[in-house]
Amino acid sequence: MAKSKTQYFCKNCGAQSAQWLGKCPSCGEWNTFEEEVLIREEAPAKGRSMVVTTQKHPKPIDEVSLLELPRIPTGFSEFDNVLGGGIVAGSIILLGGEPGIGKSTLLLQMALQQGQHKVLYVSGEESESQLKMRAARLSTAPAPNCYVLTETNTQQIFKQIEDLKPDIIIIDSIQTMQSGLLDSAAGSISQLKECAAEFQHLAKTSGTPIFLIGHITKDGTLAGPKILEHIVDTVLQFEGDMHYGYRIVRCIKNRFGSTSEMGIFEMVQNGLNEILNPSEILLSQHEEECSGNAIASILEGNRPMMIETQALVSSAVYGVPQRSATGYDIRRMNMLLAVLEKRCRFKLGAKDVFLNIAGGIRVEDPAINLAIVAAILSSATDIAIDAKTCFAGEMGLSGEVRPVTRIAQRIAEADKLGFTRMFVSKYNLKGIKTSDFNIKIIPISKVEEMFRSLFDK
Numbered sequence: 001m002a003k004s005k006t007q008y009f010c011k012n013c014g015a016q017s018a019q020w021l022g023k024c025p026s027c028g029e030w031n032t033f034e035e036e037v038l039i040r041e042e043a044p045a046k047g048r049s050m051v052v053t054t055q056k057h058p059k060p061i062d063e064v065s066l067l068e069l070p071r072i073p074t075g076f077s078e079f080d081n082v083l084g085g086g087i088v089a090g091s092i093i094l095l096g097g098e099p100g101i102g103k104s105t106l107l108l109q110m111a112l113q114q115g116q117h118k119v120l121y122v123s124g125e126e127s128e129s130q131l132k133m134r135a136a137r138l139s140t141a142p143a144p145n146c147y148v149l150t151e152t153n154t155q156q157i158f159k160q161i162e163d164l165k166p167d168i169i170i171i172d173s174i175q176t177m178q179s180g181l182l183d184s185a186a187g188s189i190s191q192l193k194e195c196a197a198e199f200q201h202l203a204k205t206s207g208t209p210i211f212l213i214g215h216i217t218k219d220g221t222l223a224g225p226k227i228l229e230h231i232v233d234t235v236l237q238f239e240g241d242m243h244y245g246y247r248i249v250r251c252i253k254n255r256f257g258s259t260s261e262m263g264i265f266e267m268v269q270n271g272l273n274e275i276l277n278p279s280e281i282l283l284s285q286h287e288e289e290c291s292g293n294a295i296a297s298i299l300e301g302n303r304p305m306m307i308e309t310q311a312l313v314s315s316a317v318y319g320v321p322q323r324s325a326t327g328y329d330i331r332r333m334n335m336l337l338a339v340l341e342k343r344c345r346f347k348l349g350a351k352d353v354f355l356n357i358a359g360g361i362r363v364e365d366p367a368i369n370l371a372i373v374a375a376i377l378s379s380a381t382d383i384a385i386d387a388k389t390c391f392a393g394e395m396g397l398s399g400e401v402r403p404v405t406r407i408a409q410r411i412a413e414a415d416k417l418g419f420t421r422m423f424v425s426k427y428n429l430k431g432i433k434t435s436d437f438n439i440k441i442i443p444i445s446k447v448e449e450m451f452r453s454l455f456d457k
C-alpha cells in the first residue's frame, strides 16, 4: 500500500511544515501555506540514486586537477557573455521572466542556431505545430538537429532523453512538469522541488546542460523561487517593458561566471536580435534641443553605455503634486527631489515631476542620478542642455556629488561616441589623466556647481 502523507508548503518561499500556519516563519508572508498530498511509491524511486555510495576521502585542493569546463556557444554573443562564455556542460540554468516577454522565443532560437549539437526542446505549454509555427517565424537556417517533444511527465521525458542523447535540453516550463513519483499537481511546490531535483540529477550524471524556463509571480519573483534558485547553477532573468521591443537578460546567480553581465536584445517580427552597441539606440535623435533631457553614462553589467533621461516638471494642477517615474525607482526620485529642495533650495515641492528613461530600460546604476538631477533642473528652468553633454555621478543626501565605479571606462565610452563635455564627481578623478581624452571633463562636488555651469548664463 502506498503511504499517503500531506505536508504544507509556503507558496512564497517553499518552506515546509507538518501543519497549517497563518504566517510563514521563514519569509514572514501571511496566508501562504497550502496543503499538498504527497503519495510516495513504496519502493524508493529508481532513477534517483542521489545517495553517494562510493566512499570519498578529503583531498588537498592543490592536488585536485583543474578541468577546464567545456562550453557550448549559444549562437548569441550577448547570451554567451551573460552565461560567462557559453553553456557549461552539466550545468542547469533557470531562465525566469514575465509571460510573453520572449523566454520560449529566446531558447527556441538558440536551439535552432545550434549546428552540430543535438538539442531537445521539451514543451509542456505548446503543441508541436505551435512550436513549428514559432520556428517558422524565426528567420534561421533549417536545423536538422533540433528536436521537439511535447510531454510533461518527467519519467517519460527521461526515457526519450536516454534514446535521443541530446547535447542540450530545454524544458519549457518547469511549472508544467510533473513527476510520476508525487501525486500533487504540476506547479505545486513539492512538484517543482522534485522535478528540479530530477533534472539536476540528470544534468550532473550525464553532463548535459539543461535550461529550465520558470514563470514569475505577480510581485516579480520566480514562482517557487528560493528552492529553484538553490538547486540550479545559474539564474537568469529576462526582463523589459512590454511596450518597447528591448529585452534584457540579467544574471542573478552564476556558479561559472560573473553576475554583473547582461545582454540586450530587441524583439522584432522574426524573433530576437542582439544589440551589440546599445548606446546608439538608447540616445534618441532630436532635431532641436529640448529642455528636460540629459544623457547619463551608466554601466550595465561590465559595459558602459549612454542613456537618455527625460524629466518634465510642471506646476501641480491638483493640491498634491504628482510624481511618476518609468524605468527608475520612484522612491529614489523622491529622494533626489527632497535633496534638491532641502540642500539646494530649488522649489519643487509644489510641482508635478515625471521622469522617463529611454527604451523602457530599468536602470539600477546610481551613476544615473546626476543626469536625472540635471534633467529635472533643465525642465524646471526650461533651459536645454546641449546634446553633447553627459553626466556620471551619484547624489548624496547632502547634495554632494559622489564618485562612481569605473569612471575611466565611462569617460572613454563618452569620448568614443563624440560627447564634448562630461560632468563627474571631483573625487572621481584620482589617477585619471583627463588630457588623454578629447572630451572636456568638468569635476564638481556639489549640485550647485553643475547648476551654475549649465543654467546660470
Ligand code: TYD
Pocket (backbone or CB within 6 Å): 097, 098, 099, 100, 101, 102, 103, 104, 105, 106, 134, 137, 138, 267, 268, 269, 270, 271, 272
Ligand atoms: P514568448 O517567447 O512566447 O514568451 P514567453 O515564453 O516568455 O511567454 O514570446 C511571445 C511574444 O513575443 C509574443 O507576444 C509575440 C512576440 N514575438 C515577436 O514579436 N516576434 C517573434 O518572432 C516571436 C516568435 C514572438
Ligand code: MG
Pocket (backbone or CB within 6 Å): 103, 104, 105, 125, 172
Ligand atoms: Mg513560453
